[in-house]
Amino acid sequence: MLSFLLLIVLSACDNDDDNGRSFDESQGKFVRFFLQLDANNKPIEAPTIDLRSPSVAIYNKDRFQTLKIPVALTSTPLEEMVTVDYSATANNITNFEITPAQLSFQGSQLVDTLFVRFNEKWDASDDPSLTIELIESSNPEVRIGTPNTQIPNNFILINLEEVDLIYGLKGDQTRIDVTGNIGEEVVIDLNFPNGYPEQDLANFEPFTATQSNFDFEIERLPNPDESTISYVFRTLEDFAIDAQEYRTELQLNRLENSEFVGNTSLEIVRDALVDRDQSLNPAASFYDTADQFYRVYGAHWFDANDDGNCQWSDFNTFTQPVIVDANNPNAVLGSDNGTADPADDIYYHRFRVSFETLLENRTTNPFNLRRWFTNEGSNADTSPGLNIVPALEFFPDNDGTSSVSGQVIVINQTITIGTTVSNGSISEQIKISGNGTYREISPGLFEIILEFNATNTRLFGGTRTDFYRIYNFSNFNDPVPLSIDCKTPIDL
Structure with a gap:
C-alpha cells in the first residue's frame, strides 16, 4: 500500500446532492471523491463539476491521458486549512504517479484534484487496477466519506482497460506551402485522441519521405x-531556381499495434514562381467572410442514380480564404481585427481558395465527392479529405493581368476519405x-x-477524370449537356 500527499485548490459550495441524497453541514463536515463522467465516459474536470449530480466509485479507464479526480469537502467556509491524506493500492501495475501528495482545502476553496498518470502501457489481460482511498483528515470534525453509508465515496477503483492507440495528422491540411528560405520551419502536429504511451515513442521515426528534391530535417x-x-x-537549403517546383511528400509511419485516424500524408511545397x-x-470572388453560409455552386457530369443517364448533377460547397503569412508574396490583408496593431492582422492568398467548413x-x-461514394463517412476524423x-x-490571363479570365488548377495534394467503424473503417488516400x-460570364x-x-x-x-462547372453564385444557366460518358457512385 502506498500513501501520498496533494496540493491544488479549486472552488465548491457548502451544500450538495450526492447520488440522489442531499447533504449539508447539519450532517457534519465530510470529504469524498467526486468523479463524474460525461456522455462519452470522459471525466468532468473541476470547476465544471456539478455537485448536485451523481459521482462514480468505479472508473474504467481506456485512455492514456492523466486522470483528474475531484475531491470535494462539504462545509461552510473554513477558518483553518484542512488537509486529507490518502492511500493507493495497485494491482498488476507499477509505473504510475499520483500528485500532489496531500489534499488541501481552505476558506471557500472546497474542491481539490488528484492527478493520476500512468507512465507505462498496461496489459489489460492482467486486469490491472488502482484503488485510491481517503484515510485521514487533519481536522477530526471532517468525516471521511459521505453520510450515505451505501455509497460513501471514500474510495475510487480505477480499472485499466484496453486502449485503442489511434493517431494521425492534426487538422485537415494535407499540403503546406513554404517560401523556400534556408532554415524555414513548419510545425507538424500528430493527434492522439486517446493519448499515447511515451515508451513507444522513444525511437519512433514519424515520417518517411516518399519524394523530395530538397534537403530538410525533422x-x-x-x-x-x-x-x-x-x-x-x-x-x-535555399530554393534558388524560381522556375522549379520544390516538393517533399511525407507519409506517416505506423506504430506497432496502432490504427490511423484522419490524414496520414503531408506535402511541403514551394511551387514554381509565376508573375x-x-x-x-x-x-475573393469565391468566398465571403461576412456570410457564414456562403458557398459556391457546382454542376458535375455524373450518373448519380446509376441508371445509365449522364446529366449535370447540382452540388454546393462551402469555401474559405486561404490564410497566409504577411510576408507571402501573394498576401492581401483580409482583416485587421478592428485594431491598429499589425500583430493581429490576418492575410489571405490573392489567388487561392479552400473548400472547407469551419x-x-x-x-x-x-467537387461533389460525397456523391462519388455510397458509404463514405462525413465527419472530418473519418474523411478529412472532404475539406x-x-x-x-x-x-489570370494576359501575363497575369486580366481581372476577368484566366487558368485555374486543382492544387496537387493527397486527400483521405474513409468509412465509419460500422462500414468497416476503410481509409483510402x-x-x-x-x-x-x-x-x-456576366x-x-x-x-x-x-x-x-x-x-x-x-x-x-488508376486515374479517373470528372468534369465540372463551378459558379460563385446560384443564378447561372444550366450548362449544355456533354456528349461523353460519366461515372457512377462506387463503394469505398
Whole structure:
C-alpha cells in the first residue's frame, strides 16, 4: 500500500446532492471523491463539476491521458486549512504517479484534484487496477466519506482497460506551402485522441519521405499536451531556381499495434514562381467572410442514380480564404481585427481558395465527392479529405493581368476519405489534381470549367477524370449537356 500527499485548490459550495441524497453541514463536515463522467465516459474536470449530480466509485479507464479526480469537502467556509491524506493500492501495475501528495482545502476553496498518470502501457489481460482511498483528515470534525453509508465515496477503483492507440495528422491540411528560405520551419502536429504511451515513442521515426528534391530535417518538439506530439520540419537549403517546383511528400509511419485516424500524408511545397498582378484578387470572388453560409455552386457530369443517364448533377460547397503569412508574396490583408496593431492582422492568398467548413469535425462537399461514394463517412476524423485546404489556384490571363479570365488548377495534394467503424473503417488516400479556365460570364458572376483528376489504384484502377462547372453564385444557366460518358457512385 502506498500513501501520498496533494496540493491544488479549486472552488465548491457548502451544500450538495450526492447520488440522489442531499447533504449539508447539519450532517457534519465530510470529504469524498467526486468523479463524474460525461456522455462519452470522459471525466468532468473541476470547476465544471456539478455537485448536485451523481459521482462514480468505479472508473474504467481506456485512455492514456492523466486522470483528474475531484475531491470535494462539504462545509461552510473554513477558518483553518484542512488537509486529507490518502492511500493507493495497485494491482498488476507499477509505473504510475499520483500528485500532489496531500489534499488541501481552505476558506471557500472546497474542491481539490488528484492527478493520476500512468507512465507505462498496461496489459489489460492482467486486469490491472488502482484503488485510491481517503484515510485521514487533519481536522477530526471532517468525516471521511459521505453520510450515505451505501455509497460513501471514500474510495475510487480505477480499472485499466484496453486502449485503442489511434493517431494521425492534426487538422485537415494535407499540403503546406513554404517560401523556400534556408532554415524555414513548419510545425507538424500528430493527434492522439486517446493519448499515447511515451515508451513507444522513444525511437519512433514519424515520417518517411516518399519524394523530395530538397534537403530538410525533422526534430521533435516538447509535447504541447497529452493528446498531441509536435515536430518541426526545417528546410536546409535555399530554393534558388524560381522556375522549379520544390516538393517533399511525407507519409506517416505506423506504430506497432496502432490504427490511423484522419490524414496520414503531408506535402511541403514551394511551387514554381509565376508573375501575377498583385492588385488582383480573383480568389475573393469565391468566398465571403461576412456570410457564414456562403458557398459556391457546382454542376458535375455524373450518373448519380446509376441508371445509365449522364446529366449535370447540382452540388454546393462551402469555401474559405486561404490564410497566409504577411510576408507571402501573394498576401492581401483580409482583416485587421478592428485594431491598429499589425500583430493581429490576418492575410489571405490573392489567388487561392479552400473548400472547407469551419464547424468542428464537420466537412463540406468539394467537387461533389460525397456523391462519388455510397458509404463514405462525413465527419472530418473519418474523411478529412472532404475539406480541401487549399483547393484551387487562379492564374489570370494576359501575363497575369486580366481581372476577368484566366487558368485555374486543382492544387496537387493527397486527400483521405474513409468509412465509419460500422462500414468497416476503410481509409483510402487519393491524389488529386486538375486544370481548367475561369471567366466572368456576366457582371460579378464567374464560371469555372474544370477537369478534375483523382488517382487511386484500388478504387479507380488508376486515374479517373470528372468534369465540372463551378459558379460563385446560384443564378447561372444550366450548362449544355456533354456528349461523353460519366461515372457512377462506387463503394469505398
